[in-house]
Amino acid sequence: MIRIKYTAVIEVFKTYLKTKSQLSESEVDTIIAAGHIKKVRKRQYLLQEGDVWKYNCFVLKGCLRTYSVDEKGNEHIIHFALENWWAGDRASYESGGTSLYNIDALEDSEVFLIAKPVFEKLCKEIPALNDFVNALLHRSFIAVQNRIHTNISSSAEEKYKRFVEQYPQMLTRIPQGMIASYLGITKETLSRIRNQTSKDR
Amino acid sequence: MIRIKYTAVIEVFKTYLKTKSQLSESEVDTIIAAGHIKKVRKRQYLLQEGDVWKYNCFVLKGCLRTYSVDEKGNEHIIHFALENWWAGDRASYESGGTSLYNIDALEDSEVFLIAKPVFEKLCKEIPALNDFVNALLHRSFIAVQNRIHTNISSSAEEKYKRFVEQYPQMLTRIPQGMIASYLGITKETLSRIRNQTSKDR
DNA sequence: CGATTCTTTGAAAACAGTCAATCTGTGTGG
DNA sequence: CCACACAGATTGACTGTTTTCAAAGAATCG
Numbered sequence A, B: 001m002i003r004i005k006y007t008a009v010i011e012v013f014k015t016y017l018k019t020k021s022q023l024s025e026s027e028v029d030t031i032i033a034a035g036h037i038k039k040v041r042k043r044q045y046l047l048q049e050g051d052v053w054k055y056n057c058f059v060l061k062g063c064l065r066t067y068s069v070d071e072k073g074n075e076h077i078i079h080f081a082l083e084n085w086w087a088g089d090r091a092s093y094e095s096g097g098t099s100l101y102n103i104d105a106l107e108d109s110e111v112f113l114i115a116k117p118v119f120e121k122l123c124k125e126i127p128a129l130n131d132f133v134n135a136l137l138h139r140s141f142i143a144v145q146n147r148i149h150t151n152i153s154s155s156a157e158e159k160y161k162r163f164v165e166q167y168p169q170m171l172t173r174i175p176q177g178m179i180a181s182y183l184g185i186t187k188e189t190l191s192r193i194r195n196q197t198s199k200d201r
Numbered sequence C: 001c002g003a004t005t006c007t008t009t010g011a012a013a014a015c016a017g018t019c020a021a022t023c024t025g026t027g028t029g030g
Numbered sequence D: 001c002c003a004c005a006c007a008g009a010t011t012g013a014c015t016g017t018t019t020t021c022a023a024a025g026a027a028t029c030g
Helices: A011-020 A025-033 A090-095 A116-125 A127-153 A156-166 A176-183 A187-200 B011-020 B025-033 B090-095 B116-125 B127-153 B156-166 B176-183 B187-200
Strands: A036-040 A045-047 A055-061 A064-069 A075-081 A102-105 A109-115 B036-040 B045-047 B055-061 B064-069 B075-081 B102-105 B109-115
Touching: A011 A025, A011 A055, A025 A127, A055 A116, A075 A176, A075 B127, A090 B127, A109 A116, A116 A127, A127 A156, A127 B075, A127 B090, A127 B127, A127 B176, A156 A176, A156 A187, A176 A187, A176 B127, B011 B025, B011 B055, B025 B127, B055 B116, B075 B176, B109 B116, B116 B127, B127 B156, B156 B176, B156 B187, B176 B187
Parallel strands: none
Antiparallel strands: A036 A109, A045 A102, A055 A109, A064 A075, A064 A102, B036 B109, B045 B102, B055 B109, B064 B075, B064 B102
């Protein structure tokens, strides 16, 4: 059996839209024609603090992180985005103001970008897209709220355990220190937790 | 000059919709006709863990909290809703599954409820309502994300300070112990922080 | 290999939680 | 009106968790 070994990376987005939304084939094509692929090398910024975020960004390949840097130089990661995830700064996008966050790539990545005005136009023209974006936003909200709940009710160890359950794919691709940052604990604490739990067995 | 001393409590919702949305007078009336007012006494539940949440709930008067109770019996408050705020459990609402949360009143309150199927129908019929709900959801998402950011990047004291800045109205109406719970710290710690900061002056 | 990045470890200090007792204010019923 | 109960806030002593700082140990990559 002959298999096509190389799948154009944009297919990731096509497949995503086809399986997750009610969009027709031609609507999917319209959406894809409205944006463009951007390659982001490891350590390269997609957004820097002070910039304005004007895109919808879907990760086709690789891994991005969204984070802030405080006065002491500590990074605080609020979001990871692997393939099939969205990234961006919604606050800046909505308000048009400058961003407090940085987004950069943890691996060589490829993302699909659609500029805000273009995307808004599409949402108006394609009801199924509008519905999809809404449903997505609902799910995102619920996810962030769950994260709040875990955050205010759990110890460092519990937070890590839940992270492992919820995002096992991330464990292998994201450096431990960054997971610690995402959880709001130090890398040293996370290291000790992991060591601890492996001894317990 | 003669003034009407008593404003029907539903006016709170009318005013809210008129000032915050693009809805026409008649659309506002349609929406109001689609729901009903419910009085909730202090300590009374509006939702209990295990129930399914099927409403959109706008607070006309009083104050509600959404919280979970863990194995040890500790309460973890994820949301407060004063007048002009929405309350509810979006996860249960969207999925139709049972809720992990309780909602109860901290004061004698009045809320405006619109059942899910009715509300969904309204959203389809009234584009301005749909747009408004979306914009609201966007803002909510951004707010929760900011809360995450504060949570993972701040000490107990900083969290409290930000809470005070952001929600000064709540300080006078919500017991301190509950604010502590919302922040993910103990009531004793919050008490000491407050004492500490007042000495510092 | 050398350089860089990431992780681990140790010891001390800071921070926050626990438990129990006390204090304060409020509202209720006798 | 007082006494009492109750909810909420405070305080102290103690414990436990997490951070900090510094150093050393893996792992990765060109």
